Amino acid sequence: MVLYFIKKREIIYIVLLFLAMTSFCFSYAINSISMFLLIGFFFLDTKKKIREKLLCIRRNKLVALYVLFFLTQIIGLIYTDNLDFGIRKVKLLIPCVFIPSVVLTEKVSEYNYNLLFNALKWTVVLIFIGYLSTHLFLDKRSVETFVHFTVQQKIGISQFYLSFIFLIGLYECSRKIFIKKKNKKINTILFFYFFCLLGLMGNRTILFLTILFLIIYVVCKWKKGNFRTKLGVMTFALLLGLSLCQIDIIGKKIDIFLKTTDFNLETIKTKNRFTITKNTFEHRVLINYLAFQRILNTLPLGVGTGDYKDVIIESYKGIGFKAGIENRYNLHNQYFSEFLKTGLLGGSVFLAIIFCLLKNLNWNQEFYVYLTLTFCMSCFVESYLERQHGVFIFALLLPFFMKYDNNTSI
Numbered sequence: 001m002v003l004y005f006i007k008k009r010e011i012i013y014i015v016l017l018f019l020a021m022t023s024f025c026f027s028y029a030i031n032s033i034s035m036f037l038l039i040g041f042f043f044l045d046t047k048k049k050i051r052e053k054l055l056c057i058r059r060n061k062l063v064a065l066y067v068l069f070f071l072t073q074i075i076g077l078i079y080t081d082n083l084d085f086g087i088r089k090v091k092l093l094i095p096c097v098f099i100p101s102v103v104l105t106e107k108v109s110e111y112n113y114n115l116l117f118n119a120l121k122w123t124v125v126l127i128f129i130g131y132l133s134t135h136l137f138l139d140k141r142s143v144e145t146f147v148h149f150t151v152q153q154k155i156g157i158s159q160f161y162l163s164f165i166f167l168i169g170l171y172e173c174s175r176k177i178f179i180k181k182k183n184k185k186i187n188t189i190l191f192f193y194f195f196c197l198l199g200l201m202g203n204r205t206i207l208f209l210t211i212l213f214l215i216i217y218v219v220c221k222w223k224k225g226n227f228r229t230k231l232g233v234m235t236f237a238l239l240l241g242l243s244l245c246q247i248d249i250i251g252k253k254i255d256i257f258l259k260t261t262d263f264n265l266e267t268i269k270t271k272n273r274f275t276i277t278k279n280t281f282e283h284r285v286l287i288n289y290l291a292f293q294r295i296l297n298t299l300p301l302g303v304g305t306g307d308y309k310d311v312i313i314e315s316y317k318g319i320g321f322k323a324g325i326e327n328r329y330n331l332h333n334q335y336f337s338e339f340l341k342t343g344l345l346g347g348s349v350f351l352a353i354i355f356c357l358l359k360n361l362n363w364n365q366e367f368y369v370y371l372t373l374t375f376c377m378s379c380f381v382e383s384y385l386e387r388q389h390g391v392f393i394f395a396l397l398l399p400f401f402m403k404y405d406n407n408t409s410i
Contacts, residue, residue, distance in 0.1 A: 009044060014112045016041060020396065022123050024165055026155060028388055035095050035392065038102045053105040060104060062360075065353045066096045066395065072346035076305030086306025092391055099395040104403055113404060121172045124165055125190060128197060131155070147202060159201035160382055161389035164397065166201070167210070167374065169194035171367040205381050209374045265289065273320040283323055284332050284381060290315040291336040302343030311340065330386050334379035337386075354379075360402050368401040 016034055023030035043050060057063050073090050080086045108116075135141055135150045147159050173191035176182050199207055260279045262268055268282045277283070294303070294311055303311045312331055316324035323329070331337045339347035354376050361369050375384070375398060384390030 009041070010108065010112055012044075013041060013106055014108065014116050017400075018116055018119055018123075020392070021120050021165070021168070022127070024389060024392065025124060025127050025157070025162065028156075031392065032388060035099060035396070039098050042098070042102045042106075053101075056105050057101045060101075062353070062356045062399065063100050063104060065349060065356060066100045069346070069349045069353060070094070070096045072342045072349050073305050076302065076342040076346060078304075079301065080304025080306035082304075082306035082310055084306070085309070086304060089305055092388060093385065095391055095395045100399045103396055103399045108404055117168065117172045117175075121169050121190065124169055125193065143200070146200060151201075157389065158387065160203050160206075160378075160384070161387065161393065163198055163201050163203050163206045164371070164375075164393050166194045166198040167206070167371060168397075170198070170210070171370075175367075205378050206374060209370075209377060213370050269319055269321075272322060272324075274322075276323045276326060283329065286319075286321055287312070287324065287329060287332050288336065290319070290321075291331050291333065291340060295336060295339045298340065298343065300344045302339065302341050302346065305341055308337060308341045330383045332381055332383055334383050334385055337383045357398055357402065365401070365405040368398075368405040371401055372398060 016037055020031055020034040020038075023034060042053070045053070070090075070093050073093055077083065077086045077090065131150055132143075132146065135146050136143065139149070141149055151157060151159050151162065170191060173187040173194065176187040177184050177191065195210075198210060260277070261281055262271070265285070268285055271277055272282065272286060291312060294315060298311075302308070309328075309330060313325065313328060315321075316329075331340065335347070335350070338350040357372050358376065361372065363369060375393060378384065385394060
């Protein structure tokens with residue numbers, strides 16, 4: 001039986017990755033189980049190959065940094081007051097210890113790589129057709145309430161994390177259109193479907209970066225292309241712009257930003273002291289200001305793995321930040337979160353991981369470049385490691401694409 005599994009281990013690996021990536025859209029439990037099954041899978045191999053993989057892990061700086069990052073969280077438990085919350089956060093980050101090791105040492109053939117992402121693309125399409133149909137026709141609600149009612153309340157998943165799955169869908173469709181040149185019509189339709197879902201999530205940071213990368217990509221294609229290619233690129237860009245204009249949630253957020261944003265800190269404090277405002281840009285300005293003050297006051301150790309959220313909420317109360325107090329906002333900045341939690345040690349290790357991921361950028365690996373830059377820049381406005389899905393992106397998706405994303409060969 002063991003020998004049979006060893007022979008089929010690449011297929012098993014693909015199934016586990018598929019399960020982890022698709023469950024991202026509907027189940028915390030299945031997502032967590034599939035990640036932990038990867039530990040057992042790592043050792044389901046011959047003794048010789050296990051030794052080779054362990055030797056490879058010992059030499060890998062990125063794997064060592066992930067493990068060290070986890071250890072800094074444990075160190076932060078030593079001097080934390082809210083031990084229960086701290087232990088929950090440490091448990092959340094356990095995949096950082098082993099998932100990068102598995103991903104960076106296992107092998108995937110080009111055929112199975114294509115099989116995985118083609119299956120993932122269609123599964124996510126069907127899942128969200130089901131979600132949208134239920135929301136519109138059974139629940140009889142408008143599309144503008146899809147994120148709040150269906151995504152956040154019914155499914156219980158933040159739209160910020162789902163955006164990364166839609167990015168994979170965009171990647172797979174564009175790969176089929178421009179690289180593999182297969183099923184161009186259907187993949188173009190699916191590309192716009194994923195793009196509209198991305199816009200529907202309302203994450204302005206990821207949407208802005210996606211559009212920026214698409215513009216760069218279109219310009220490069222325009223310069224290199226003949227008349228037929230240029231005509232296709234123009235049509236593609238026009239359709240993309242028209243689909244974006246139809247997403248009402250984006251227009252509303254931009255309207256709020258333009259009409260209500262102030263750039264004077266005291267004015268922002270006053271507005272948010274007397275009412276619960278909806279300007280998320282101003283919220284982030286206040287949160288970052290308060291977090292930075294706390295970081296300076298708690299260096300070099302930070303406040304501890306379990307206390308950083310309690311401390312920032314105390315700061316909200318100190319200035320009467322109504323929206324922050326009522327919603328118990330996290331720091332919305334992963335860099336500040338790590339420096340507030342575990343001071344110079346944890347913050348520096350997290351920055352070292354980011355630097356290592358950026359250092360491995362290869363412009364032939366277009367999606368890894370895009371995904372990594374998107375994650376690193378989004379960490380300035382979101383605390384991605386607050387939830388399991390963020391840890392999944394950080395510990396599995398980024399290392400996986402670093403190793404396997406190549407537009408010509410695997």
